Amino acid sequence: ANGIDAAWMRDSGANYSIVSKSFAERLGLEVMGGIGEVASSTDITVDSKVAVVKELRLGSASLRNVVVLVVDDAHLRIQLPNSEYQISAALGYPVFQALGRVSFIGDQTISIGSRSLGPQEGARLYMNELTPVVLLGVEGVQMPFSLDTGANVTDLSYAYWMTVKARAADWPRKTSSYAGLGGARPRETAVQPEWRAFVGTEEVVLKGVEVKTQRGSADESQPMFGNLGQDLWRDASGFTIDFRAMRFRIDR
DSSP states (O other): OTTOOOOOEEOTTOSSEEEEHHHHHHHTOOOOOEEEEEEOTTSOEEEEEEEEEEEEEETTEEEEEEEEEEEOGGGGEEEETTEEEEOOEEEOHHHHHHHSEEEEETTTEEEEESSOOOTTSSEEEEEETTEEEEEEEETTEEEEEEEOTTOSSOEEOHHHHHHHGGGOTTSOEEEEEEEETTEEEEEEEEEEEEEEEEETTEEEEEEEEEEEOSOOHHHHHOOOSEEEOGGGGTTSSEEEEETTTTEEEEEO
């Protein structure tokens, strides 16, 4: 970005790309006035400002005039019970949308493709405002899930909880820490021992998936059945997201 090589986190769940204040200074960005409070997936709101990255290069692709939000470093410092790490920059949905079709291979390689996925490849992709939504088959029912490539694990929502609550009496309960922009906060969850879903014709089986048992503000505005994280494709080579064909595919 602006001629400086650096690692950017991929975060399709972010409505905009975001950088820390210190990283914005390193890039030489001209930070403009504040745009007010921005809400995160943790229901925490933070003050942000806006800047424009003149050029952002991803392999052979070059994007110009990329709008980013600038927040204090502390808001991108993730503190978990047993670890802490600092995020300097994250690529949000508008960057992926501008690339059209992009495949992520492992943690460090991306491939930007010109051929669109076919209508039978992977699962349908929709947009909920600026959030990508994937339609998965769960127990014979098509359910919408938000796609968050910046999340380590998949978690299931209060809306999903209401569909399984009657048979979840024996599921373990726990208080977990949910991290995102602005920090982390605790939440009460039940742990589904095994969760199966179909991404198109590809079956994925996850163990010990947490389900929110308390309603939050996001459950009112975005009635998704969960949030898809990196464990969805952890046993695969990667995944492809295609905003031209509106398809999402796990790659083997």
